Amino acid sequence: MKGPINILKAVRSFRYAGVGIYNLFRYENNARIHLLACIFVVIAGVFFDISSAEWSLLVIQIGLVWSAEAVNTAVEKLADVVSPEYHPGIKVVKDTAAAAVLILAISAVIVGGIIFIPKALLFF
């Protein structure tokens, strides 16, 4: 009998999403670059002893960039199945999905600069 919440189905969905995260960082070059940048940011955050509010902002930025990267990768994979050959419409779709990642990456760099540049200037 189906209850209001199907726990097994939810656990299965988590597992599929986990596989998606693994594939993202295992096979996608850009996702690996973002992971590397994230490791540097965490090291800098610990080094400069940033506040809870600053950590929260960085975690939001990292989550946004990774999520956009995941959606961009999903769009690329879908586009490759739908149209393996060159298609001007697919170019617009892929370029626009990539733009979403770039926009969020730029905002993450700006937030990182606002947090770290004053601390770095004081330190050096």
Ligand SMILES: Nc1ncnc2c1ncn2[C@@H]1O[C@H](COP(=O)(O)OP(=O)(O)OP(=O)(O)O)[C@@H](O)[C@H]1O
């Ligand atoms: N089928 C296609 N039709 C038109 N343009 C395409 C097509 N495939 C790729 N492109 C163009 O090439 C760019 C790169 O696409 P690609 O799918 O290779 O993405 P990528 O960022 O190199 O990711 P990955 O290396 O993970 O596949 C797209 O942004 C788009 O401009």
